[in-house]
Each structure stands twice: as structure tokens, then as C-alpha cells.
Ligand code: PEP
């Protein structure tokens with residue numbers, strides 16, 4: 001009998017955690033309870049309340065196990081997500097309302113609970129802020145857990161054999177529980193690269209891809225699939241040739257990574273002795289050890305927004321001090337650049353006010369200058385942690401000199417506060433600004449006179465320069481790192497900054513794109529701060545070229561008129577010089 005061969009399908013998503021995996025699918029469809037409305041008699045009220053209490057208690061038991069497992073496997077920071085979920089289960093106000101309504105309305109527990117929790121969920125989902133929406137997912141997860149326990153349904157946590165987990169969405173708890181099985185990779189239809197699932201997958205070192213819409217309608221459990229977490233590619237029903245291709249890519253990558261690890265203790269220096277600083281972008285404390293293993297010279301960008309995940313209020317000066325102090329000690333004698341809160345845009349925002357254009361609204365330094373007490377708490381915390389003299393402070397979303405001057409006044413005030421309390425700090429704590437708005441790029445020389453360094457944030461700079469939303473799939477083709485306007489802008493920023501004796505670095509994604517490395521070295525960039533996973537590749541490129549050759553490449557690129565031309569030229573160069581390095 002002829003066997004039907006399924007057609008190979010290639011799909012593209014957002015890379016969330018690196019690595020290549022091949023294997024059978026496990027299609028995880030989350031239990032979505034259908035809740036009937038049922039009236040109950042007066043004498044059923046107490047038993048119904050008891051039933052709900054039992055379901056909440058079982059949910060608590062389950063989540064406590066998840067929390068303990070997370071703490072043991074991933075450490076305190078990552079397990080906070082589950083601590084926050086446990087707090088929802090202990091929310092006296094919420095359950096008080098539920099029990100009161102149950103008594104008054106005499107309806108089944110499932111209906112009242114869902115109705116009450118849905119109100120909170122709707123509120124959080126309506127938020128424009130990504131973090132609030134992700135916390136809405138956590139709430140929904142808790143709700144579904146209680147409902148499942150009310151129905152006395154079992155939790156799916158065991159999967160026989162190795163599988164690639166595919167799901168519409170994956171809650172943090174599911175990601176972690178599944179990891180106790182032999183999980184090859186995670187793929188979800190929803191989610192961004194900063195979702196809980198993505199963060200946990202990276203910490204667990206399991207490849208992951210997010211944002212492949214409609215995927216679950218195309219696959220069945222046990223279908224064969226290939227996951228390329230480097231490029232965000234998924235291949236369904238791979239042909240023998242495709243399987244071979246990815247097997248080779250995986251082997252090459254592992255061998256290459258092994259070879260790269262030997263570079264760890266060498267500096268990022270060109271063959272003709274031009275020294276570059278190669279640091280890492282960090283969001284979580286768990287990454288500190290990893291960046292050392294990758295051979296980073298400290299941290300070029302610590303995004304403090306991660307301290308706000310799962311928080312209702314801003315962390316206190318003391319809480320922040322603990323974290324910054326830990327950073328300073330972990331990277332010593334290397335340096336770490338702490339960026340002050342960059343909230344707004346697509347990031348955490350506590351305000352109820354909605355903005356039509358949040359990326360053009362109340363964001364970054366604008367918020368901090370309007371909230372000086374919050375800013376001062378953060379400045380004092382950074383200053384207190386600077387005793388080892390290896391921290392620097394960086395301001396995001398700067399558009400004018402005035403913002404820098406006002407920030408400097410607040411820094412001076414924070415220093416005075418500490419002096420009054422006789423708390424030691426680094427008197428010469430270096431200050432830098434991010435160049436991520438075109439206005440800042442145009443006045444880079446003025447800004448450079450005010451500070452010690454500039455760090456180019458290409459993620460925002462490109463979105464504002466080319467008028468392309470950095471998170472919008474529809475226009476993602478227009479988000480061009482190699483647009484001639486971007487390259488000219490970069491040269492201008494680097495030249496002007498250095499003329500004014502500030503060093504110029506880059507902490508946007510472009511710094512970690514191997515296709516851009518030679519060009520950026522040639523443009524004169526002093527520092528690269530990149531995602532830790534790509535760091536060894538970038539170091540290898542830097543160590544294998546001559547500075548004079550890179551300058552020549554930059555001159556040629558600056559004369560080109562289209563992104564296509566520039567990319568074709570750089571790809572040709574890379575293929576010739578570094579055939580082992582994968583380029584997008
Ligand atoms: C950038 O804009 O390039 C940057 C590094 O900052 P973020 O991605 O946090 O906005």
C-alpha cells in the first residue's frame with residue numbers, strides 16, 4: 001500500500017531560545033473548562049464553599065511544588081513568577097468576594113470564581129503594556145488551575161519519550177513542569193521574545209520559538225518537526241534532505257561553539273592590535289555566571305526593568321541596592337553599566353492612563369524626570385552599589401541636553417543625600433546616555449560633552465529613524481539595520497562622540513549581528529554589548545580581522561545606496577572569511 005507522504009512546511013517565528021532540535025511533536029492543548037451556570041439549593045452552599053476551598057488548597061499544593069522546583073533549578077529570581085501566582089491564591093479580598101457572592105447568588109463555584117477572576121483579567125489584558133498583559137496570563141493560569149481542580153481533572157505533566165512541545169500559549173508553570181520530561185524544544189503561537197516562556201526556556205537551555213500563528217492547526221502529536229532556535233524557523237514533516245541539513249547544522253554549531261569556548265580568556269582585539277571592549281546585555285541575575293563563561297568583559301547594558309516584573313510598586317532603594325551590589329561584585333574587576341528604568345513604550349507601566357502612541361509618549365527618562373522620588377531611589381541605590389568603582393550609570397530615551405542636565409542635578413542631590421548619611425560611593429561614577437532617538441544622534445557631540453560615554457540603542461534608533469515599529473510583524477521587512485541612513489547615522493554618532501572624548505558603544509541588537517561586526521569595527525565603535533549567546537562569534541570575528549581592513553569595508557559600505565547592496569556585499573565577505581558563522 002502506498003503511504004501518504006506529508007508535504008514539508010517551513011514556517012518562521014521569533015527566535016526565543018537558541019539551539020536546534022528534531023523530533024516528534026507533543027501538541028499541548030490546555031484544558032479550557034466550559035463553565036455551566038448552575039443554581040444551588042440553600043443547603044448546598046456550605047458544601048460548595050468547601051469544594052472551592054479544597055480546589056484552592058490543591059492548586060496551592062501544585063503551585064508550591066512548581067515554586068520549589070523553580071527555586072532549586074533556576075534560583076530565586078526566576079521563581080518569583082510562581083511566588084506571585086501563589087499570592088493570587090492567597091488573595092483574601094478576591095476570595096472573600098467569591099464566597100460572599102456564592103452565598104448571595106447561590107450559583108456554582110466555577111461560575112462565580114471565573115466571573116470574578118475574569119474581571120481582573122480583562123483589566124490587565126486591556127493594558128497596552130506587555131508586562132501587564134503577561135501578568136494577565138499568570139492570573140488566567142491560576143484561574144484555570146482552580147477550575148481544573150474543581151472538576152477534579154488531573155494535571156498533564158508527564159509525557160512519554162522526547163518531544164517538541166507545541167501549544168497556543170505556554171504558561172510559566174507549564175514550561176517548567178514539562179521541562180521535567182525530556183523536552184526537546186518549545187514552540188508557541190503567541191508570545192514575544194520577553195515572555196515568561198522565552199525567559200525560562202533560555203534559563204533551562206531548551207530551544208524555543210514563539211509567535212508562529214495557527215501552528216497547532218497544522219500539526220498533530222507525533223508529527224516530525226525541526227526547530228531552529230537560532231533563526232526562528234520551524235520545518236514540519238521535514239524531508240530526509242532537510243533532516244540531514246539540520247543535523248549537519250547542529251553538529252557544526254556544537255563543534256563551532258566548542259571551538260569558540262577556547263577564546264574565552266582572550267581579548268577582543270584585531271590582528272593589528274586595535275582593542276575593542278566586548279560586553280554582554282543582561283536582564284536576569286541568573287545570567288551572570290553564563291556571561292563569564294562566554295568570555296564577556298562585564299555588562300554593557302543591565303536593563304533594570306526586569307526588577308519590575310511581577311511588582312505592583314517600584315522596588316525600594318534597599319531592594320535595588322541588593323541587586324546592583326550583586327552585579328558589581330559578580331562582574332568585578334570588570335565593569336557593569338546599569339541603565340535607569342526605561343518604562344513606557346512596550347514596557348512595564350503602572351499608570352492607568354492609556355496613550356495612543358506609547359512609543360512616542362511617556363517613556364524612559366521622561367518618566368523618571370517627572371517622578372524624581374522614584375528616580376532618586378534608583379540613583380541612590382546605584383551610587384551605594386558603586387563602591388567597587390566598577391559601575392556606570394546610563395540614561396535611556398534621551399532627546400535633549402536639558403534631560404541630561406536635570407538628571408545630573410538629581411545625581412548630585414543623590415550624592416549629597418548619601419554624604420549626609422556618611423554612606424560611601426564612587427565619587428567619579430561615570431555617566432552615559434543611550435543614543436536611541438534621532439534627535440540625540442544629531443546632537444551627539446553636545447551630549448558627549450556632558451557625559452563619559454554614548455551607547456547606541458539600535459532597536460529604538462532604527463524604529464524612530466525609519467518610522468518602523470520594532471514589534472510589528474507587518475513592517476518587519478522595513479526594519480533595516482543596513483539601511484544607508486542607519487549606517488550614515490552610526491558613523492556620525494561615533495565620530496562626533498569620539499571627537500568630544502566620549503567613548504562610543506552599542507547595546508542594540510545590531511551589535512550582536514555577526515553580519516554587522518566588521519562594518520561596526522570599521523566605523524570605529526569602541527564597545528559592543530551583545531546578547532551572551534552570540535558573544536564568542538563576535539569575538540572570533542574581531543580577532544580574525546585587521547582594523548585597517550574593517551575601515552576599508554566601512555568606507556565601501558558608506559558609498560552604497562541600498563540595504564540590499566550592503567547586505568549582499570557583507571554576506572559575500574562573511575561567507576568567504578567565516579564560512580562557519582551562521583548569518584541571517
Ligand atoms: C535599544 O533600543 O537598542 C536598546 C538596547 O534598548 P531596549 O531594547 O531596551 O529598548
Ligand code: MG
Nearest residue numbers: 436457459460
Ligand atoms: Mg531602547
